[in-house]
Amino acid sequence: MSYQYKHHGWQPCPEARDETVRHKAIIVGGGPVGLTTALELAAYGVPSVVLEDGDTVSEGSRGLCWSKRTLEILDRHGVAEQVRARGYTWHTGRLFHGDREIYHFDLQAVAGEKFPAFVNLQQYYTEEFLVDAVARQPLIDHRWQSKVVDVAPGNDCVAVEVETPAGRYRAEADWLVAADGTRSAARRALGLKFDGSTFEDCFLIADLKVHAALPNADRRFWFHPSFHPGDTALCHKQGDDMWRVDFQLGADIDREAEKDPARVIARAQKMLGPHPMTVEWVSIYTFQGRRLERLRHGRVLFAGDAAHQVSPFGARGGNSGIQDAENLAWKLAYVIRGKAPDRLLDSYDAERGEAADENILLTSRSTRFLTPKTAAERVFRDAVLDLAGEHPFARALVNSGRLSTATIHRRSPLNGGDGGFAGGVAVGGPCPNLPAPAATGSHLLDSLGRRFQLLCFADGAPAPAALVELDDDIEPILVTRGAARSQGAPQSLADPDGRLHDAFAAQPGTCYLLRPDQHVAARWRRFDADAVKSARDRALGY
Amino acid sequence: MAKLRTDPNLTDPDGFYEALITAQEGLPAAAADQLKARLILLLANHIGDDETLREAVALAREGLEKKSR
Ligand SMILES: Cc1cc2nc3c(=O)[nH]c(=O)nc-3n(C[C@H](O)[C@H](O)[C@H](O)COP(=O)(O)OP(=O)(O)OC[C@H]3O[C@@H](n4cnc5c(N)ncnc54)[C@H](O)[C@@H]3O)c2cc1C
Numbered sequence: 001m002s003y004q005y006k007h008h009g010w011q012p013c014p015e016a017r018d019e020t021v022r023h024k025a026i027i028v029g030g031g032p033v034g035l036t037t038a039l040e041l042a043a044y045g046v047p048s049v050v051l052e053d054g055d056t057v058s059e060g061s062r063g064l065c066w067s068k069r070t071l072e073i074l075d076r077h078g079v080a081e082q083v084r085a086r087g088y089t090w091h092t093g094r095l096f097h098g099d100r101e102i103y104h105f106d107l108q109a110v111a112g113e114k115f116p117a118f119v120n121l122q123q124y125y126t127e128e129f130l131v132d133a134v135a136r137q138p139l140i141d142h143r144w145q146s147k148v149v150d151v152a153p154g155n156d157c158v159a160v161e162v163e164t165p166a167g168r169y170r171a172e173a174d175w176l177v178a179a180d181g182t183r184s185a186a187r188r189a190l191g192l193k194f195d196g197s198t199f200e201d202c203f204l205i206a207d208l209k210v211h212a213a214l215p216n217a218d219r220r221f222w223f224h225p226s227f228h229p230g231d232t233a234l235c236h237k238q239g240d241d242m243w244r245v246d247f248q249l250g251a252d253i254d255r256e257a258e259k260d261p262a263r264v265i266a267r268a269q270k271m272l273g274p275h276p277m278t279v280e281w282v283s284i285y286t287f288q289g290r291r292l293e294r295l296r297h298g299r300v301l302f303a304g305d306a307a308h309q310v311s312p313f314g315a316r317g318g319n320s321g322i323q324d325a326e327n328l329a330w331k332l333a334y335v336i337r338g339k340a341p342d343r344l345l346d347s348y349d350a351e352r353g354e355a356a357d358e359n360i361l362l363t364s365r366s367t368r369f370l371t372p373k374t375a376a377e378r379v380f381r382d383a384v385l386d387l388a389g390e391h392p393f394a395r396a397l398v399n400s401g402r403l404s405t406a407t408i409h410r411r412s413p414l415n416g417g418d419g420g421f422a423g424g425v426a427v428g429g430p431c432p433n434l435p436a437p438a439a440t441g442s443h444l445l446d447s448l449g450r451r452f453q454l455l456c457f458a459d460g461a462p463a464p465a466a467l468v469e470l471d472d473d474i475e476p477i478l479v480t481r482g483a484a485r486s487q488g489a490p491q492s493l494a495d496p497d498g499r500l501h502d503a504f505a506a507q508p509g510t511c512y513l514l515r516p517d518q519h520v521a522a523r524w525r526r527f528d529a530d531a532v533k534s535a536r537d538r539a540l541g542y
Numbered sequence: 543m544a545k546l547r548t549d550p551n552l553t554d555p556d557g558f559y560e561a562l563i564t565a566q567e568g569l570p571a572a573a574a575d576q577l578k579a580r581l582i583l584l585l586a587n588h589i590g591d592d593e594t595l596r597e598a599v600a601l602a603r604e605g606l607e608k609k610s611r
Contacts, residue, residue: 380579391584
């Protein structure tokens, strides 16, 4: 393996010296979701302890496609540019039927956004950058080689039993975030069912170092290619000239024989060409679509793979888990700081449960298209593929994965009024990260803070006095078509080419209330201080 | 509200029926299956409206479970 794993040993902690500490939050699992949760909490000033069983980052690559929304969240911790620099940026996907390209799609919709639709990077790198960001953050106590073996939820606290190389200890916290992956110990300790459907087909997944410059680095997906007759195949470029190949193998296979490196290379050379290559990582997977019925169990909150699992076609696993983390962290922080009622945490279940349902639905449909179960299903699948070569309408039916986009929480109990807009940014959706030059950065999200903010499209008119003195926890931001106002409150953003105005369907007077997680809580055509405050209260669960 | 038209709407019923069965003449069973699937997809796209299509799918399936038993 060319990646150099850094190993992190167990370090003594207060509990191991028999001291009792009541932590604000314990996070079980230091994968991408647990680490992002810890970083997000710290950004709100909330300290946490991360308990991680292993002593290093992800074994093998697993997740590779990191979505725009993930990059925007990671950017708040200085990690997105590292991912981008190490990784491979792409937005074109090519689809083949047999050996013929039937069409391609382009995921890059809006010009000027800070981040691309996807950056491909091996999961161990992404985790390494998160681990480094966590190490820079004094509010996070990251404990390696610390395996949670039991979770005991109580009325006013949660206790965990931790196994370390130096023995066991018990730790306590007000809140527990279970981000301990598909085999979650927390889920088991609470005796929770994790139901759904399993797909029978096996997929061979390998990361290959290719010692040659390959001409085509777009996402490529084949149905019935001549190099792998009858099944599907997928290839992606990652960082360090690493390539991810994926072959559908069917249900009845000899797993060990298939993982033989020589055999993997033989398959891959038929796909990529007769170049020298080495196998970095290989695995065989079957896929599941399932979720916990509820993501909140009192003081225990489930996030990421511990809460839901999807097939990887669509890159929705890690990306949705990272959105869980950001959705949960601000709510938990507000509750911990006494600035929102406990009930706000129920909206985590409502919003991210809706997201999990959507992800399971979309990935299950993709998997079903890839693996027709009956002859009749196959007839339709093949008819779609045949028609797609000539007829654009059929291309919309070809489903090789509907790639992860940010969730819009359309039915959230936190949503306020939608103010009769046609277009713009929907209530429940995240803000587009368009250019908005300011002292704080080059794009809109660079200027958003860890609190509620009111984007006001005032079009050069002086800010109403009521705006400036809105409320301690609502900061107004003026967006003007001309240059930004130079000094003083409220903060002001320039929108010289009107792109923000267009994206928000803004007219003079338009206001958008933004939550700390950059999602829209409510919007109006005209500023009204009372309406804004009551929408903010609603978005806090009051 | 039913959106699917089930009242007579074909301009030339006999002619259409003839064209439909003639199209399958001489095709092996697998190709005839493909023809039917393509035809459904083409017509579905022409209709477009999701509610109408779902009503048609449901209506087409009606009674078949009982028959196959
Ligand atoms: C083949 C494949 C391809 C994928 N491709 C993509 C993709 O392109 N994009 C994408 O977004 N996602 C992808 N995914 C999914 C992605 O890898 C997962 O969704 C993601 O890793 C979930 O993160 P997590 O932090 O919830 O869980 P994990 O990454 O599993 O992390 C859980 C952590 O908890 C630790 N842990 C477990 N039990 C305990 C315990 N008892 N005590 C303490 N610690 C514990 C583990 O050691 C681990 O570090 C893919 C997955 C696979 C398998």
